[in-house]
Amino acid sequence: MSIYAVMSTNGRKRDKPIRAGEIMIRLAKTREFPQWDRLMRKHHKLGFKRFAGRGLRYIVEYQGHWVALSGWQTSSLKLAPRDQWIGWQRGQQWQRLHAIANNTRFAMLYEAGGFPNLGSHVLKVICQRISDDWEEAYGHGLVLVETFVNEKQHQGTMYHAAGWQALGETAGYSRKSGEYTEAHDEVKRILVKSVRRDARRILCQVEDLPLRYQKRGKVSGHSIKALESLYADLSQMRDFRRAQGRKHTLACSFAILILAQLSKFNGCLAAxxxxxxxxxxxxxxxGGWYNKNTGLYEPPSKSTLHRVIQYTDPEQLQEVLQRYDRECIDHLAAVAGDGKRIRGANRNGESYYETVTLVEHGTGAPKASVSYHRKGEELEATRKLLTQTDICGRLVTLDALHTTHETVGLILDGNAHYMLTLKDNSSLQLDKAKSMRWSSHKVRHYSEDLDKAHGRLEQRHIAVLEVDNPKCFDFTGVRQVFRIERDREVLKEPGSASTETVFGITSVPSEKADAAQLLARNRGHWTVEANHHIRDKTFAEDDGLTRTNNGPVNRAMCNNIALALIIRDNRFDSVPQALRHFNLHRKEAITAIVSAP
Incomplete structure (x- = not known):
């Protein structure tokens, strides 16, 4: 095959045949992505920001020069002409869309007429290789490709020349708030090309797709009822819905919501x-619903998931988290408690939503959580959490807000120890701590190594004094008093050196915790802040659109359960790493939920 290009020699134009072998079509390398994106923005009428989901970038070269670019991404969710042409059922459609790719961009980098017939040749070659390229990149092949042609801009001649088939036109709606609801006059023609001759048969067959075209993470069936697992805990929840018309159980719905979180699909629509x-x-x-008429298992819809997360009693999910913690998470010596406001649920004057969570020191694994809906109820909610949770033998660390007689009594009644900070809300006890003989030879000292991180230098020192007469403090069970000094300096801010001094009390005797261990426990309390950060930034809890009824609280509970599952796995250095892994290996996430630990 020859492609004719109009070349220029000494100012005179002549036709010079270019053999197809002289045209190189290859995938862009990672370091070439910025240049590819920049050129696509410059030469394509629609510009380019990023791919929607997965994508491949192709480069067309002639004599070492880029002459064309082609971009392919995941297929469109709904296209009535395409779906009718394939003939698949709705359940099959959602399960097999991954086997279709969309040619979302094609840009020529030369003047019109420079390389006649190049576009159709490039499309033909890419269609021959894209299934292999997609499989190498994402673990499964493709059976069909699609594209849109806006006939106000071009007629799509190169697609027709390459053997693409026209199916119909789009409905003329653009995307708004996650759904296609905004009408416009840019109706586009839909074209498709089969990568395999039997593409339609494969996409609508009753049997599963051939192994090559299945997504990674396919699992064989599990006997759910026989397993004591997270799924078994979810199955104990009481369903608020009437039995009539109910298809998917609460266990199935929440298992899918948690699995979606583990794959970074945040929100009901994404789930x-x-x-x-x-x-x-x-x-x-x-535990998906089995449709006897079609012989297929069907997934829950967005409305089902939204209703479940909105109206399920949060205390049921709280019980699931506590049972899962008791059965699956290794018990450590200390837990930290603190409240977190769900900011995204309070943007339009809705009810106040906040949770109090107990997390393991060091690992950050959530142990238990409760919710409340009015400002100033954190104290009461924390006390409720302490009475509902098995804290026997543990050290409970709380901030200064909880340095009260009632909270101390609840911790001691649970056969646990406390470590509390003294501030102005317990001013008498703070004055007593300050007036103690910190220059005495009985004081035990310990200093951490100088820490350089986050653009600052920090060093912490602790002085600990054993209390000979516990009655000198109003709080029951005080065995040691400590003073912590934090020296801090921001590296890029000269003169920013500062020292902060904090006093506190603990019921732990000196034979069970020396100065170094107490300083480590004090620092470990900030693990609960790491839990809040992960829920906010990684799970996007504050950005959630579920803002009414029990939705915000239940979403927070699902995030805590997903986080507990990740931490128990104990293979990952960070939560984002775990999410990337589970996104690629869905089998392992499902096994973690439905299998016994």
């Missing part, structure tokens, strides 16, 4: 899209 992509075996494993 529904995630569920739609599950294979038949995966839906069976999480």
């Amino acid at each position: 529904a899209q995630f569920a739609a992509a599950l294979s038949q075996d995966e839906l069976k494993a999480v």
